[in-house]
Amino acid sequence: MQSNADILRSLFDAALQAALPDGKFEGRLPARPKGRTIVLGAGKASARMAAAFEDAWSKIGGSCEGLVVTRYGHGAKTRSIEIVEAAHPVPDQAGLDAARRILSLAKEAGPDDLVVCLISGGASALLSLPAEGLSLGDKQEINRALLRSGAPIGEMNQVRKALSAIKGGRLAAAVRPALLVTYLISDVPSDDPGSIGSGPTIPERVDPDAALSILRRYAIDVPEHVANAIRANAAAGDVPGGVVHMLATPKMALDAAAQRARELGLSPLILGDAIEGEAREVGRVMAGITRSVLQYGEPIKTPCVLLSGGETTVTVRGKGRGGRNAEFLLSLAISLKDVAGVAAIACDTDGIDGSEDNAGAWFDGELAAAARRKELDLDAYLTSNDAYTAFSALDRLIITGPTLTNVNDFRCILVRS
Numbered sequence: 428m429q430s431n432a433d434i435l436r437s438l439f440d441a442a443l444q445a446a447l448p449d450g451k452f453e454g455r456l457p458a459r460p461k462g463r464t465i466v467l468g469a470g471k472a473s474a475r476m477a478a479a480f481e482d483a484w485s486k487i488g489g490s491c492e493g494l495v496v497t498r499y500g501h502g503a504k505t506r507s508i509e510i511v512e513a514a515h516p517v518p519d520q521a522g523l524d525a526a527r528r529i530l531s532l533a534k535e536a537g538p539d540d541l542v543v544c545l546i547s548g549g550a551s552a553l554l555s556l557p558a559e560g561l562s563l564g565d566k567q568e569i570n571r572a573l574l575r576s577g578a579p580i581g582e583m584n585q586v587r588k589a590l591s592a593i594k595g596g597r598l599a600a601a602v603r604p605a606l607l608v609t610y611l612i613s614d615v616p617s618d619d620p621g622s623i624g625s626g627p628t629i630p631e632r633v634d635p636d637a638a639l640s641i642l643r644r645y646a647i648d649v650p651e652h653v654a655n656a657i658r659a660n661a662a663a664g665d666v667p668g669g670v671v672h673m674l675a676t677p678k679m680a681l682d683a684a685a686q687r688a689r690e691l692g693l694s695p696l697i698l699g700d701a702i703e704g705e706a707r708e709v710g711r712v713m714a715g716i717t718r719s720v721l722q723y724g725e726p727i728k729t730p731c732v733l734l735s736g737g738e739t740t741v742t743v744r745g746k747g748r749g750g751r752n753a754e755f756l757l758s759l760a761i762s763l764k765d766v767a768g769v770a771a772i773a774c775d776t777d778g779i780d781g782s783e784d785n786a787g788a789w790f791d792g793e794l795a796a797a798a799r800r801k802e803l804d805l806d807a808y809l810t811s812n813d814a815y816t817a818f819s820a821l822d823r824l825i826i827t828g829p830t831l832t833n834v835n836d837f838r839c840i841l842v843r844s
Contacts (some may be wrong), residue, residue, distance in 0.1 A: 431770035431791045431841060434691060435815070438684040438732065438839050439774055439825070441820035445683030446776055446832040451674045452483035457608050457681030459489050460541035464654060465600070465605075466493030467529045467555035468507050468545030471777045472612045474503035474510045475831035476545040476674070481506055494532060495545060496525035496553045501777075501829040504612035516782070517570050518555030523563050526556035526593050526724055527728050533598055536605035544598065544607065548614025548777070548833040550624025551584055556593040566590055569647065576645035577742030579703050580615060584625045589638035590656045595621075596630030599668050613676040614751075614776075614835040616701030616737055620671050630668045635661055677701070677736035677834045680776065683735055683840065693841070694731040702737035702838075706751045707809060709739050710758025713840060717769055720842050724839045729768070733840040741781075747813020750780030752787035752836055757814040759840070761791045767792050768844030774825050777833040778814075786827045787837075797821050 464484070468477060474497040484491055493508045498515040513522030536542050557566050558676045569590065588595035599607055607628060615622040621629040635658045642649050647658075671822070677700040685695035698716070701708060716733060719725050727733075739751045752773035763769055774780065774787030798805050801820060808817035819822050 429691070432789060434841055435770060435772040435789050435839060437691070438687050439772055439837055441687035441831065442598055442680035442684040442837050443776060445833040446612065446675045446680045448472065448479040448674050448832070450479070450775045452480055452610070455672045456483060456487060457541060457606065457757060459607065459671070460539060462537060463540030464489055464491040464541045464543065465532055465536055466491050466495065466543045466545065467532060468495035469550035470547030470612070471498050471501050471515070471549035471833040472547035472831055473497050473545045473550070474501055474505070476547065476612065477510065478503045478505050480543065480545065481508060484568050491543070494525065494529055494803060496522060496529070496630055498549055501831060503831055510826065513553050515549050515552045516574055517561065517567050518552045520563065522553050522555040526554045528594055529554065530556060530598065530601055530785045531549065533601040534736045536602055540605040542602045542607050544628045546609060546624040547612040548624065548835065551587045551594065552629065552783040554593055554624065554627060556591060558592045558656050558660040560652060561590060561658065565653050569653070572647040573645070575743045576647065577740045578641065578645055579739050579740055581622055582641045583621050586638045587625045587639055588633050589635055589660060591625065594625035594627050595633045596626060596628065596668065598627035599630055609669060609671045611671065611673050612832060612834065613673060614738070614833045616703060618673060619636065628668060628699065630757060633661055652723055672783050675832065675834055680834045680837060681734050681736055684837070687752070688732045692729055692730070694730060696727040696733050698733055698735040700736040702735050702739070705737055706739035706741050706755040707758035710755045711762050714759050714762030717840055717842060718766070721766065721768065730843045733842070735838045736834070736836055738835045741812060743811060743812055745811030747811040748783060748815035749809065749812040750783050750785070750815055752780045753814035753818055754809070754812065755838065756788050757817055759806060760794050761809060765795050769840065771840045772825065773836065773838045776830060776835060776837055778827045778830040783815050784826060785815065785824040787825045788814070788823050789825060790823055794821060794823070
């Protein structure tokens, strides 16, 4: 019989495999243009997407050129598409320089050219070109404040669009009159194309007042010049957006994990691919569902796995080393205490949980006893947003390195008795 750790890792690996772009361009390629094929992109998965596109495009005799920006350490080997790396989640000068070059390449495209845009989660920070009247420092300060605030990703991206000269369909406007084809890997609830990477090629009417309202709601200080720049940066949303293809989504990853669970003799239940909320609160809710499974066999009988995705948030109160997946998992473990027959894993599919070096963590029924032996106060670690340190001390971190994809969080609770 496989160990709990082996089962959990096997399910996570199945989800990751389903989220990769390899082999997913075939059957979705446009006709070769008379002119150039220019490939542009941004995101944590964009380098792997560029390599996969090159392979597929070469099979139909196509050549291409272009530029893609990804997170530091998330590069991939390509033949003709340049890969540059920049900072995430707080943008830096390298991201700004890349965004300027990408916008310039888009403006070069003529009526006989094809522009292919490769976008995945993380593009909002990586494709950082401040609107007129704003500096990189302005964007950095607001990004940091948003990350600490606990705001959900949808609201964060609304603000990012309002601060940007390239997001919210503005890159699509620069591409005209060339044909534009966008390929996406989704990391957002409902797979809304306009929310993935803040939609640089998805035209949208950007409401400055809505962005300012979000900043006020989270008590984020907005200097007057920033507010004025946001008000002056409204996007009309009437630009043609071209063709859009979705290569991978959170649901695809969960479906793959569910199929692997069936192969292992476990009944899977997908609780949702768009679960949001405060990480520790989601952990308590999931603990309640797990207890119901154990006590009543509802909503599913054991042995089973409860699968979920989405993106939780963490309102930072302490000074510990965290990550939303580790915080969710620590809350779940504390809520279940010494309940037997339960193991769980929670990881970010990009391989980086927050700003640490781990994808996430896992636990089983031995966790509470191991914490007592080491005299670790798990409640204190949770209070100080220090879940990383707790799981590191207990040797329960999951470290994958960059996975070169990103369909957001993967959570799995294994219930065997």
